[in-house]
Amino acid sequence: MKLSEIAQLIGADFNGDDKEITSMxxxxxxxxxxxxxxxxVKYIKEVPSSNAAAIICNSSTLDKIPSSxxxxxxxxxxxxxxxxxxxxxxxxxxxSSPKAIVGEGSxxxxxxxxxxxxxxxxNCNIMPGVYIGSNATIGDNTTLYPNVVIYRDCKVGNSCVIxxxxxxxxxxxxxxSDKMGKHKKIYHIGNVVIEDDVEIGSNTSIDRxxxxxxxxxxGARLDNLVHVAHNCEIGEYSVIAGxxxxxxxxxxxxSSIFGAQSGVAGHLEIAPFNTFAARTxxxxxxxxxxxxxxxxxxxxxxxxxxxxxxxxxxxK
Amino acid sequence: MKLSEIAQLIGADFNGDDKEITSMxxxxxxxxxxxxxxxxVKYIKEVPSSNAAAIICNSSTLDKIPSSxxxxxxxxxxxxxxxxxxxxxxxxxxxSSPKAIVGEGSxxxxxxxxxxxxxxxxNCNIMPGVYIGSNATIGDNTTLYPNVVIYRDCKVGNSCVIxxxxxxxxxxxxxxSDKMGKHKKIYHIGNVVIEDDVEIGSNTSIDRxxxxxxxxxxGARLDNLVHVAHNCEIGEYSVIAGxxxxxxxxxxxxSSIFGAQSGVAGHLEIAPFNTFAARTxxxxxxxxxxxxxxxxxxxxxxxxxxxxxxxxxxxK
Amino acid sequence: MKLSEIAQLIGADFNGDDKEITSMxxxxxxxxxxxxxxxxVKYIKEVPSSNAAAIICNSSTLDKIPSSxxxxxxxxxxxxxxxxxxxxxxxxxxxSSPKAIVGEGSxxxxxxxxxxxxxxxxNCNIMPGVYIGSNATIGDNTTLYPNVVIYRDCKVGNSCVIxxxxxxxxxxxxxxSDKMGKHKKIYHIGNVVIEDDVEIGSNTSIDRxxxxxxxxxxGARLDNLVHVAHNCEIGEYSVIAGxxxxxxxxxxxxSSIFGAQSGVAGHLEIAPFNTFAARTxxxxxxxxxxxxxxxxxxxxxxxxxxxxxxxxxxxK
Numbered sequence: 026m027k028l029s030e031i032a033q034l035i036g037a038d039f040n041g042d043d044k045e046i047t048s049m050x051x052x053x054x055x056x057x058x059x060x061x062x063x064x065x066v067k068y069i070k071e072v073p074s075s076n077a078a079a080i081i082c083n084s085s086t087l088d089k090i091p092s093s094x095x096x097x098x099x100x101x102x103x104x105x106x107x108x109x110x111x112x113x114x115x116x117x118x119x120x121s122s123p124k125a126i127v128g129e130g131s132x133x134x135x136x137x138x139x140x141x142x143x144x145x146x147x148n149c150n151i152m153p154g155v156y157i158g159s160n161a162t163i164g165d166n167t168t169l170y171p172n173v174v175i176y177r178d179c180k181v182g183n184s185c186v187i188x189x190x191x192x193x194x195x196x197x198x199x200x201x202s203d204k205m206g207k208h209k210k211i212y213h214i215g216n217v218v219i220e221d222d223v224e225i226g227s228n229t230s231i232d233r234x235x236x237x238x239x240x241x242x243x244g245a246r247l248d249n250l251v252h253v254a255h256n257c258e259i260g261e262y263s264v265i266a267g268x269x270x271x272x273x274x275x276x277x278x279x280s281s282i283f284g285a286q287s288g289v290a291g292h293l294e295i296a297p298f299n300t301f302a303a304r305t306x307x308x309x310x311x312x313x314x315x316x317x318x319x320x321x322x323x324x325x326x327x328x329x330x331x332x333x334x335x336x337x338x339x340x341k
Numbered sequence: 342m343k344l345s346e347i348a349q350l351i352g353a354d355f356n357g358d359d360k361e362i363t364s365m366x367x368x369x370x371x372x373x374x375x376x377x378x379x380x381x382v383k384y385i386k387e388v389p390s391s392n393a394a395a396i397i398c399n400s401s402t403l404d405k406i407p408s409s410x411x412x413x414x415x416x417x418x419x420x421x422x423x424x425x426x427x428x429x430x431x432x433x434x435x436x437s438s439p440k441a442i443v444g445e446g447s448x449x450x451x452x453x454x455x456x457x458x459x460x461x462x463x464n465c466n467i468m469p470g471v472y473i474g475s476n477a478t479i480g481d482n483t484t485l486y487p488n489v490v491i492y493r494d495c496k497v498g499n500s501c502v503i504x505x506x507x508x509x510x511x512x513x514x515x516x517x518s519d520k521m522g523k524h525k526k527i528y529h530i531g532n533v534v535i536e537d538d539v540e541i542g543s544n545t546s547i548d549r550x551x552x553x554x555x556x557x558x559x560g561a562r563l564d565n566l567v568h569v570a571h572n573c574e575i576g577e578y579s580v581i582a583g584x585x586x587x588x589x590x591x592x593x594x595x596s597s598i599f600g601a602q603s604g605v606a607g608h609l610e611i612a613p614f615n616t617f618a619a620r621t622x623x624x625x626x627x628x629x630x631x632x633x634x635x636x637x638x639x640x641x642x643x644x645x646x647x648x649x650x651x652x653x654x655x656x657k
Numbered sequence: 658m659k660l661s662e663i664a665q666l667i668g669a670d671f672n673g674d675d676k677e678i679t680s681m682x683x684x685x686x687x688x689x690x691x692x693x694x695x696x697x698v699k700y701i702k703e704v705p706s707s708n709a710a711a712i713i714c715n716s717s718t719l720d721k722i723p724s725s726x727x728x729x730x731x732x733x734x735x736x737x738x739x740x741x742x743x744x745x746x747x748x749x750x751x752x753s754s755p756k757a758i759v760g761e762g763s764x765x766x767x768x769x770x771x772x773x774x775x776x777x778x779x780n781c782n783i784m785p786g787v788y789i790g791s792n793a794t795i796g797d798n799t800t801l802y803p804n805v806v807i808y809r810d811c812k813v814g815n816s817c818v819i820x821x822x823x824x825x826x827x828x829x830x831x832x833x834s835d836k837m838g839k840h841k842k843i844y845h846i847g848n849v850v851i852e853d854d855v856e857i858g859s860n861t862s863i864d865r866x867x868x869x870x871x872x873x874x875x876g877a878r879l880d881n882l883v884h885v886a887h888n889c890e891i892g893e894y895s896v897i898a899g900x901x902x903x904x905x906x907x908x909x910x911x912s913s914i915f916g917a918q919s920g921v922a923g924h925l926e927i928a929p930f931n932t933f934a935a936r937t938x939x940x941x942x943x944x945x946x947x948x949x950x951x952x953x954x955x956x957x958x959x960x961x962x963x964x965x966x967x968x969x970x971x972x973k
Contacts, residue, residue, distance in 0.1 A: 170808075267902050285920060
């Protein structure tokens, strides 16, 4: 899409040299052919070092835009970014891609659907009702139980097991909102990458990243009915018990252990090797390792036990 | 079904003029060809003004029944209503209805199933594994991702997006119970109506109304693994984050914002433009607007923060 | 599998008379042709009375092994048991079994899949996208709504209703972990048995037992998005509201009533006829009946109300 078309679409002035923009991305990740945006003061510090070809911003951020970069000034950058995201979203399926490729020894149910451009490795079991989208790849020796859905562009590693009804790659819960509370969908053009030896229970939902990738790293274990929001990372060998939910962009270090019905707020970083009792609600970044937490808001597990004791005595 | 047959089925005396009863409904909504019931003292006040042709009641309510209306007196009105509901439930599919109608420009996967009597608008994408029941309607420009299920009689508006594995129109969690704790299924003959521009995440469940309608209003956003019970209403542009659950018959006003893992008890009314922090448990009707709540039982968000501070000091 | 092969696979010494081992099982349930294991001091007391043909143990348990039984001594019995479980797991489908048998009057969608060896009773409705695995049985008059998955070897009774997207029989969340935090899958060779007259909502997940059976007893009611872990038992006529989760091996007595978003920790026993308010978190075995509980950690419902009152006064 030409920069001049983008400017017109979002209602920004543009007079410079026109150029082809290939995609959208974050300020940090955008390449010299991509467009980015800044809609939150928190990210202004990333503007000067961005390599983006152009940045959608409002007039107050204009002076931070690097000289190598075109500023597209609008009143509501987030809303305009949402409008633009629809134009960079790929089609639901790449109908003109070649038919799906399936490795030797794999069994694909005639009631599964492999979209054009999908790739399945060797010795896989793809059971009835499974859907694998365009450009999605499945490694070797992986089992997808009935009615698993792998959205387009997502990647599942070798020797993974995904139980029935689990959804990988649905759009994250992201949208721009105006002053009247109306919402504009942000098309999620990132993906989900699930590394090798991961097992996921049934009816779990893992959202794709808005840009870049939602990561489930090697050897992780997710239980049933777990919610993983867009742009999360789950560290190697982590264990996430049933009905736990992770809000957007949180990163769990290696061997994070979460009891059932836990929750993690958005944009947090959890150091490796921590354990969380069932129903813990993590509300802040954690820099220490090797601890046990509980409660909501979360605290040291022993402190939580002490509070429960005090509360019990309160009513006597 | 004849009134005399109904009386016989539920074991009530009936000697008046017989008449054809077309359906069951609430006391308030029942028309002059419908039958209703009263099984809870809370609803006795609605009896005198009901237009129902007949009301199933016990002997203590008999004197409240309007003279225009036949009283069918039984010992256990709720249990007998449950028995009767089975007789008014439509078949799973209307096999004799004409084949599904699909609008111009819509793409329907050969692995999707459209029951007889279903209607899909223009330019829709109905992906593999989707099921659309009899008499269900889908508006224009709507996308149903793989394995979405729309039960019979439900309606989805224009420009909606429903992500994979989401279920619209399953029966609500309603049944009569006897003194031994055994249950009798209440067939849910209502539906779900999802208005225009609604987006719903993956693996969410929205139950149909027992009678009338479960409503998701225009522009609302629901995340993954959300539970919406029978007869709820979600106001325009509301935002319901992941793993939140709404119990039966609760009504959320416009622009209600719920953080993740929240809950709302049954039969509440929430005024418009309120915000609820993650894990809030709403236990009472809310008449004010523009507030922020937190905690369980819920309270003003600042009060909740204050309590957390006090608790933290308790253990020092 | 020969005992000598097992010993070699798990790295144990074995010099006795060789014999054929037919399966794995718990210490209590193992028959004289089955192998068991002891990996937790809690279960050492069950060793002397076990009828197992062989027991995988470490050297410290060796002296408890009955003389009728072969001891296979390894450093990490749980890890070795996990490795062995893969060898006793049946194939995903019994392709050489006879085609599925369907009773008179049953309607099976052409978009449902019945694996070889599945059996469906009379007058059932098996809707599109349903999967029924090998050796699974469905009773008479049962309805499986679209995209329900019944894994192999599971049993569903007569007159059951299972709503769309519900998964019965996915593997439990069980694995062995080594000192580096890596996990080894435990193949779940048990099943799920759902007795007669059970109704289950949409997008619920019920895991199969590791050995033996996960039980949902007669007349129980489960709502949407409920998580039932491996080896649980839900008593007759119990009521489990939406988004509740039960951890592994917990047993609920008859007529247990759980409000929404409740949780039960693992390995507990709950006496019959207790009620739990929404969001109760049960952390201990309950031996009394006829009580109402609330809170997390759970307590008597009146005590919980009292604490909430005290907390409210704290901030004044």
